[in-house]
Amino acid sequence: MANDTLSKLEDAIVEMKADETEALTKEAMQAGVSALDILNGGLLTALERVGVLFRDGDYFLPDVLMCVKAYKNAYALLDSELKKGAYKSRGTVMLGTVHGDIHEIGKNILLALLQGNGYTVVDIGVDVQSAVFVEKAKEFKPDIIGMSALLTTSMPAMKEVVDLFVKDGSRDRYKIIVGGAPVSHAFAKEIGADGYGEDAQSGVELVGRLLAG
């Protein structure tokens, strides 16, 4: 019975039924399934299936984002329970577009997908002064800092941010990743970043790899 509810919940997320996931989650909780089991046995399994559908080209970005919405409706009910127990969020990622650059769509897509994959995400906006990255990192204590740049003229600001973390002595506390149309693996390496993602999906995978150590 409880297993049946969990598999229905999983299907509802995969099938983008955002208005059903709340009821199904409640049903499972009433049947005595723990929040952690619902998360592991329904929610995360659903997101894995969504990931496969996306990779195989069956699902497109809007489909994934609707699945994420369905997932979030369920997750919201579990959040407080999970925080009481041994469960830790998968990690916190802080995202911003660097100084001199107002392109934000790429950053926002990455943000949505990270949230959908169970990460806590802090968005510090666009045209973010380099020093502000360091300030905000102190405030939010992210595991990962992601920077986006779409202009060749704003790319140097990425290096500036990395250098500021080095100067601040806090570089080792965070993993720093970069992306955006003109950015490349080689550039990421050159400025001393920990990783580069060519698109939002590889950004999510990159975050997963970096957090796994």
Place this chain on the structure above:
Amino acid sequence: MKSGKYQVLSESEIRTVHEHSMRVLAETGIRVVVKKMRGILRDIGCAVDEETKIVKFPAHVVEEYRKKAPREFVMCGCDPSYERLISPDTRVFSGLSTAINMYDLETGEYRPTTLKDVVDHIVLIDYLENVHTNQMDIWPNDIPMQTIHVETMRQWALNCKKPYTLGSYGVMATKDMMHMLSLIMGGMDRVKTKHPFNAIISVQSPLSTAHLQIEGLMLMAQNGQPCIMAPEAMAGTTAPVTLAGLLVQHNAEIIAHVVMAQAVNAGAPVFYGTVSTIAEMRRGTVALGAIETGMISAASAQMANFYNLPCRAVAGCTESKTIDVQCGTERAQSIMLAAMGGANYITCVGTLESSTAAAHELTVIDNEIIGMVERALRGIEVNENSMALDVIKNVGPDGNYLMQEHTQKNFRTEHFIPKLADREKRDIWEKGGKRDMAVRAREEAKKILAKHKQKDIDAKLAKELDDFVKSVAARSLDDFYAAEWEA
């Protein structure tokens, strides 16, 4: 001769899109991120919320101000005798800014762009007969960022007779651009009635503005110089996924920018611009080569016509990373649709990889595509000479037309004669080394570049330009930021 116009909207649909856009402007409004501009808009009757920076445009204000924009104006080159009328009834073709990587002419590999690439591109445009103007189509990576606007303008003055365009990079840079223009043309008086220089004003879709761009708009309008109002809305990410929804939104954005320019200086020349496209729905990235881009450009031309404004549309882009079939079909199809749709200033030549890379051979190929498109749009002329009744009688059954004077007199205008397309027999093509169109275009580009000589400009002017570029180079980036106006 029936016109070959490609129309995607009916008269009544144009009107409905317009009415819906007016509701967007009046009910939702646009975020205007420069305080001075909001002040001007308040003075002309818009509702301004200083907290949110949202400006709502009542329909009567929009109607009054958009009508102040001129229907047509003349663009000229650095050589003022090079003139082109810009109007809803004319058509010019341009380069397309601003590639950051170069598909190298020698190696066919990608590498960062340099100032030399910019100069070579300007030279090609100067020679290519179907390309009438250029912009900073290539972004030089090897000179200091704060000098790019002035250095590229200097290279334009030294190497090209046609007009030029730059993006708008805020107060100080736009003032620099006006100063360079004045030096090059011999005073701002010289650019009052003819305009050798445009600025692209990027619109921040959805329904917002970009700080540097609004500053640029204000300064350009103040100086009476043309602004291209150009949203890059993408259906599915920064605009509704439906094309009609995108049109309603981007039309509202463009008209708001037109109103802003007219509020600053009534009569300032403007383009109804578009770089709007669809988003690639797997990655959310831009799909400039999509067939829908051509449809959006055509619809935008119809909307611009409705407002009596010239339309600038993007075309010729491709997502392809190499010179292959995709690259060719996407560029040809979008140039065709934009032109057949009635766009008046088509920015299209020389790019690939979603406009982030440039290739000189593609600039040359696009020149040929434009030639074909122009031929198609010229239509079939039907008159006594072209129907050739006498010649048909004369040649009669089983004759041939090659020896006829009528043939010799008319073939050059009736047929488009390609320079690059191959129409040889296979054995001749094989003997010639089996060269494809890209190889031939590469050779053509090299030939043009080899014969080019920099213009002989007045030594005094050369020094003035040089001194000014040096003074700009001496500034720090902070100087640029300090000059900006309050948000």
